[in-house]
Amino acid sequence: xxxxxxxxxxxxxxxxxxxxxxxxxxxxxxxxxxxxxxxxxxxxxxxxxxxxxxxxxxxxxxxxxxxxxxxxxxxxxxxxxxxxxxxxxxxxxxxxxxxxxxxxxxxxxxxxxxxxxxxxxxxxxxxxxxxxxxxxxxxxxxxxxxxxxxxxxxxxxxxxxxxxxxxxxxxxxxxxxxxxxxxxxxxxxxxxxxxxxxxxxxxxxxxxxxxxxxxxxxxxxxxxxxxxxxxxxxxxxxxxxxxxxxxxxxxxxxxxxxxxxxxxxxxxxxxxxxxxxxxxxxx
Numbered sequence: 365x366x367x368x369x370x371x372x373x374x375x376x377x378x379x380x381x382x383x384x385x386x387x388x389x390x391x392x393x394x395x396x397x398x399x400x401x402x403x404x405x406x407x408x409x410x411x412x413x414x415x416x417x418x419x420x421x422x423x424x425x426x427x428x429x430x431x432x433x434x435x436x437x438x439x440x441x442x443x444x445x446x447x448x449x450x451x452x453x454x455x456x457x458x459x460x461x462x463x464x465x466x467x468x469x470x471x472x473x474x475x476x477x478x479x480x481x482x483x484x485x486x487x488x489x490x491x492x493x494x495x496x497x498x499x500x501x502x503x504x505x506x507x508x509x510x511x512x513x514x515x516x517x518x519x520x521x522x523x524x525x526x527x528x529x530x531x532x533x534x535x536x537x538x539x540x541x542x543x544x545x546x547x548x549x550x551x552x553x554x555x556x557x558x559x560x561x562x563x564x565x566x567x568x569x570x571x572x573x574x575x576x577x578x579x580x581x582x583x584x585x586x587x588x589x590x591x592x593x594x595x596x597x598x599x600x601x602x603x604x605x606x607x608x609x610x611x612x613x614x615x616x617x618x619x620x621x622x623x624x625x626x627x628x629x630x631x632x633x634x635x636x637x638x639x640x641x642x643x644x645x646x647x
Contacts, residue, residue: 392588392607393418397598400427407434413492413600414576420602422574423552423630427598428491430454430483436491437480438473443495445473446543446552447481448514448626450580450598452489455482458510465489468514468580470554472543474504492578496551496630503646508548514556514580514626516542521555521640526566529608530587537563537611544632545646553628555636559584559613561620567610570629575603577611577627584613584623601627 395418400411407430414425424443430436430452438445447456449469456465457480458473465471465481473479475498483489498504521539525532541547543554555577557565567587579599585592586601587610595601603609613623629636634644 392603395600408436414602424495425576426493430489432488435482439478444475446494446554447471448492450490454484454489470512504550505548512542527568530567532566533564535563537565551631553632555628557625559623562616564612570633573629573633575629581624
């Protein structure tokens with residue numbers, strides 16, 4: 365396979381009301397799920413985990429809670445979206461393609477497409493949704509993959525040693541590539557880090573990308589800037605360009621369980637695919 369590089373993308377267009385908001389773009393942040401502030405919007409609630417208030421200019425990450433029997437939708441989306449099911453079951457639809465979804469299911473919505481999630485069962489559906497705007501010159505795919513799963517291990521990054529600032533451990537976690545250029549994603553990506561007991565996904569930086577990822581399963585730690593921080597499912601890490609970050613499962617022993625994280629840099633970082641020996645061209 366061949367590799368390719370891209371020019372840095374322009375900043376995400378901001379809401380004028382938020383342009384003057386205080387920023388933490390030099391340090392990033394850990395956002396606790398318990399601290400999210402939800403607003404009711406009919407049959408669902410929405411909270412912003414990552415956006416201009418944290419200094420994010422390239423990516424936005426929201427959490428949606430859809431009531432049982434309710435439907436969330438976005439017609440002719442002006443942003444590219446990746447939607448992850450954190451809890452519940454339902455039906456996800458991208459344009460005319462529909463599929464049952466459950467915890468760990470993911471959806472990729474290209475710019476201009478219609479996306480919806482209908483919550484089935486008695487508990488509703490909780491979603492994490494990444495958004496970004498395309499550059500006019502960015503290549504897009506004619507046939508992107510719309511549906512995926514965190515547990516799809518078809519394409520992986522193994523033995524990632526980081527970017528050199530902190531030495532890797534002898535037990536390195538594996539990352540699944542769920543949505544990436546090879547599946548037709550134009551700008552966003554969705555990666556799933558599987559940190560088995562004692563494993564670390566090596567600390568690294570992205571030169572031009574903002575990274576937003578969540579703790580999905582189990583309890584572990586995320587590295588941000590200069591330290592390891594304990595996190596629980598639903599907590600979010602935001603790392604601006606050139607800010608060190610990573611994830612690890614410090615637990616060992618018979619009772620230790622895996623620690624799963626997911627998300628990814630925006631725009632996608634070609635370095636990660638090069639490290640896996642993969643092409644970063646949009647297919």
